[in-house]
Amino acid sequence: MLAIEVHDLVVEYRQPLRPPLRAVDRLSFCVREGEIVGFLGVNGAGKSSTIKALMGFQPPTAGEARLFGQPATSALARQLVGFLPETALYSPYLTPYETMRLYGELQGLRGRTLHAQIEALLEAVGIAPKMHTLNRQLSKGMLQRLGIAQALLGDTRLLILDEVSSGLDPVGRRELRDLLKAQHARGATIFFSSHELGEVANLCDRVLIIHRGRLIAEHTLSEISSRFESLEDYFICTVQHGVDALLEEVAA
Amino acid sequence: MRVSTWQVCRSLAMVGLLETVRRKDLYVVLILTMLMVLGASAFRIFGVSGLEIFVKDVAFLTIGVLSTVLTVLIAARQLPDEVQRRTIYPLLARPIARGQLLFGKWLTAFVMAGVSFVFLAGTAYALLLLLGIPLKPIFGQYLLLKLLGIGWLCALVVALSVYLTPAANITLSLILAFGSGLFGRLLLMAHWERGVSALGINWLYGVLPHYDLFDMSQKVVYDWSPVPWWVLGAMGLYALASGGLYLLLGWLRLRKQVLG
Amino acid sequence: MRLVGLLLIPLGLIAGIAIRGASSVLRERAETLDAITLYDRQAMVSVMGELRSSFAGYLWAKTDEYTHGGVLLRPMTEREKRERTARAASSADELAHHEDETSVIPERERDPRGFWGEIERQVKPFFDVRHHFHRPVREVLPLYRFMTWVDPTFVPGYLVGAQMLLFENKANLSQAITFLKEGARNNPRSIALFTELGRYALIYQGNPVQAERYFRRAIANGSRWMPQNPFERDGLLNAYRWLAILKHREGRTEEARRWAQHGLSRFSCDPVLRQFAR
Numbered sequence: 001m002l003a004i005e006v007h008d009l010v011v012e013y014r015q016p017l018r019p020p021l022r023a024v025d026r027l028s029f030c031v032r033e034g035e036i037v038g039f040l041g042v043n044g045a046g047k048s049s050t051i052k053a054l055m056g057f058q059p060p061t062a063g064e065a066r067l068f069g070q071p072a073t074s075a076l077a078r079q080l081v082g083f084l085p086e087t088a089l090y091s092p093y094l095t096p097y098e099t100m101r102l103y104g105e106l107q108g109l110r111g112r113t114l115h116a117q118i119e120a121l122l123e124a125v126g127i128a129p130k131m132h133t134l135n136r137q138l139s140k141g142m143l144q145r146l147g148i149a150q151a152l153l154g155d156t157r158l159l160i161l162d163e164v165s166s167g168l169d170p171v172g173r174r175e176l177r178d179l180l181k182a183q184h185a186r187g188a189t190i191f192f193s194s195h196e197l198g199e200v201a202n203l204c205d206r207v208l209i210i211h212r213g214r215l216i217a218e219h220t221l222s223e224i225s226s227r228f229e230s231l232e233d234y235f236i237c238t239v240q241h242g243v244d245a246l247l248e249e250v251a252a
Numbered sequence: 253m254r255v256s257t258w259q260v261c262r263s264l265a266m267v268g269l270l271e272t273v274r275r276k277d278l279y280v281v282l283i284l285t286m287l288m289v290l291g292a293s294a295f296r297i298f299g300v301s302g303l304e305i306f307v308k309d310v311a312f313l314t315i316g317v318l319s320t321v322l323t324v325l326i327a328a329r330q331l332p333d334e335v336q337r338r339t340i341y342p343l344l345a346r347p348i349a350r351g352q353l354l355f356g357k358w359l360t361a362f363v364m365a366g367v368s369f370v371f372l373a374g375t376a377y378a379l380l381l382l383l384g385i386p387l388k389p390i391f392g393q394y395l396l397l398k399l400l401g402i403g404w405l406c407a408l409v410v411a412l413s414v415y416l417t418p419a420a421n422i423t424l425s426l427i428l429a430f431g432s433g434l435f436g437r438l439l440l441m442a443h444w445e446r447g448v449s450a451l452g453i454n455w456l457y458g459v460l461p462h463y464d465l466f467d468m469s470q471k472v473v474y475d476w477s478p479v480p481w482w483v484l485g486a487m488g489l490y491a492l493a494s495g496g497l498y499l500l501l502g503w504l505r506l507r508k509q510v511l512g
Numbered sequence: 513m514r515l516v517g518l519l520l521i522p523l524g525l526i527a528g529i530a531i532r533g534a535s536s537v538l539r540e541r542a543e544t545l546d547a548i549t550l551y552d553r554q555a556m557v558s559v560m561g562e563l564r565s566s567f568a569g570y571l572w573a574k575t576d577e578y579t580h581g582g583v584l585l586r587p588m589t590e591r592e593k594r595e596r597t598a599r600a601a602s603s604a605d606e607l608a609h610h611e612d613e614t615s616v617i618p619e620r621e622r623d624p625r626g627f628w629g630e631i632e633r634q635v636k637p638f639f640d641v642r643h644h645f646h647r648p649v650r651e652v653l654p655l656y657r658f659m660t661w662v663d664p665t666f667v668p669g670y671l672v673g674a675q676m677l678l679f680e681n682k683a684n685l686s687q688a689i690t691f692l693k694e695g696a697r698n699n700p701r702s703i704a705l706f707t708e709l710g711r712y713a714l715i716y717q718g719n720p721v722q723a724e725r726y727f728r729r730a731i732a733n734g735s736r737w738m739p740q741n742p743f744e745r746d747g748l749l750n751a752y753r754w755l756a757i758l759k760h761r762e763g764r765t766e767e768a769r770r771w772a773q774h775g776l777s778r779f780s781c782d783p784v785l786r787q788f789a790r
Contacts, residue, residue: 055345057511075347083345089337093274105263106346108255150342303654443624450624457628468635474582483634
């Protein structure tokens with residue numbers, strides 16, 4: 001089964017007195033269950049807009065996006081999805097435990113099951129000692145760990161992570177990598193965007209590169225490593241080539 | 253399995269209550285109320301006795317103004333705060349519909365504002381009792397009617413928050429709340445002086461918000477008898493119907509809205 | 513929030529010092545009744561004086577509401593007076609005058625709002641304004657005491673307050689006179705207060721000698737200016753009238769005529785003074 005299906009997705013933002021800004025331009029791709037896919041692109045390429053459309057925060061202007069066969073805008077589609085936003089400031093007047101409890105209850109969990117999951121996840125992300133400290137007293141890195149924990153609540157079969165390593169120290173990044181691998185071993189699908197190409201290379205089976213709202217490359221890590229020294233070389237070359245190809249298309 | 257609307261509302265409201273207590277804004281309001289009531293009663297020290305009605309008047313004016321302002325401020329920031337902090341994303345990442353979120357935020361605002369109002373009214377009641385100024389049984393009806401009004405006002409403000417920026421929402425909501433009595437008077441004058449038809453008046457009157465009709469404080473101040481219970485029933489129905497309509501209008505916009 | 517709270521302490525101290533500083537200047541205002549000059553001269557008096565008189569004015573407006581148990585009355589419009597469409601307020605006792613007034617909330621017969629009007633008549637204080645009774649005077653008396661305590665230069669507070677004391681109980685005469693005398697002490701150049709003291713001396717105490725002294729004082733206070741305030745203006749007119757009446761009752765018709773003519777030089781159209789000036 002396909003965890004993510006995107007067909008000719010278009011996302012436009014209206015601008016006053018100007019033509020709409022097209023952030024995603026006829027994007028199509030799929031992610032199979034059990035894959036780990038990296039979603040790469042330069043700043044402003046359309047990564048976050050794509051992810052917002054996948055999560056239903058942004059109704060698509062055209063095309064469609066599906067999660068496990070359900071339309072991305074429906075609540076049912078998000079039953080099995082865990083999401084980590086790029087930056088999230090959780091309620092400053094709640095503690096990590098209370099934050100997790102809120103999200104867990106909204107996920108349909110309650111009672112001892114929820115309590116056990118909260119404790120286990122906060123332990124796994126390394127902020128268990130701070131679980132009863134108010135969020136406003138936590139550092140940015142700790143809040144990011146809290147974000148990871150809340151994304152893993154429930155029976156998560158698909159993880160969508162936007163700028164997953166942002167704010168984490170090297171130890172935190174290693175722990176996150178281990179956590180994601182453990183989830184993957186459990187059968188979860190992971191779809192994430194990141195600028196940390198080292199993390200992408202360590203985790204992914206496949207990468208997608210988006211540029212100016214369009215998919216310009218889609219390769220497995222083994223294909224990439226057979227032709228390029230590093231993922232960084234591949235990325236820069238692809239983006240450059242992608243720019244040249246777009247310019248040729250426009251000229252034609 | 254989708255989460256039930258009741259579960260969504262309950263979870264959000266409990267968190268709202270926690271925030272109300274921890275934010276400490278409520279304590280400032282309580283202190284202000286106490287100061288105003290005690291200040292009004294302090295004139296007795298200066299040889300001006302018999303000012304019971306005046307003290308009650310000040311107390312209920314304070315409760316009315318503060319609870320209205322609090323309600324608007326609380327309700328106006330429910331959704332915008334989530335968007336600004338980007339906590340709307342982890343919320344909507346859950347298997348909940350936007351309509352459930354909107355309803356949940358309304359209930360959160362209602363619980364926060366309602367608890368604040370009950371605190372204010374309870375403090376004023378206790379103070380008045382200490383000052384030897386008891387209140388008649390109509391006070392109970394006043395509390396109930398005011399709570400209905402707060403629920404209704406929360407629905408209006410939460411719905412407006414989907415359409416307007418927080419500053420515009422707060423301004424408009426306060427004008428609608430404090431000016432609601434005046435709008436009604438102007439319509440009546442238009443009918444008597446300019447001959448606007450009764451049907452037209454009733455339509456316009458039905459459309460306008462009537463926050464003033466949820467306020468029975470003047471009857472409490474002047475020790476009037478309790479009103480028939482059908483009045484509260486009618487106002488409850490009005491709150492339900494028009495509050496529901498406001499939330500529906502809010503939902504119609506929210507379901508298609510780009511968030512963040 | 514903590515910063516705001518901390519700021520309030522020094523602001524409160526400054527305000528307290530300012531009030532103390534302004535108090536002496538406010539007393540000066542009471543002496544002259546020439547508030548405008550003082551307001552122009554001193555910003556602090558302008559602010560503090562206006563605050564106190566605004567608050568006294570607010571309490572003054574409240575007395576009507578208190579008297580009617582919260583029921584609000586309003587003046588009728590010209591159309592309502594002409595067509596007699598509004599229910600005219602009338603007092604069953606003689607406590608208040610309601611010429612051309614009606615209730616803010618309309619009666620059912622005149623209300624186009626139907627059910628909405630019924631709701632408003634239930635949740636707000638409302639009664640039939642025809643031949644209505646008022647709340648006990650003792651409930652509103654403290655307000656007059658309060659408004660004159662807040663603003664000792666608020667002359668109408670003393671005038672009406674004294675009247676209310678008498679309405680409450682004729683035995684309160686000495687209290688009413690004490691109240692008026694306090695007002696006169698705080699406003700030595702008031703016209704209306706001395707006229708009222710004279711009236712009380714004449715009618716309630718049967719002391720024409722004392723009454724004449726008060727009427728003369730009132731006229732002397734108003735000798736150099738024509739007051740614009742309706743209470744003071746009426747006070748000046750009434751001082752002339754009462755003096756003319758007093759002299760006429762004593763059989764001193766010539767003196768009565770002289771006072772009436774003197775009064776007519778200030779109030780040329782007054783029919784009462786014209787009677788005595790013939």
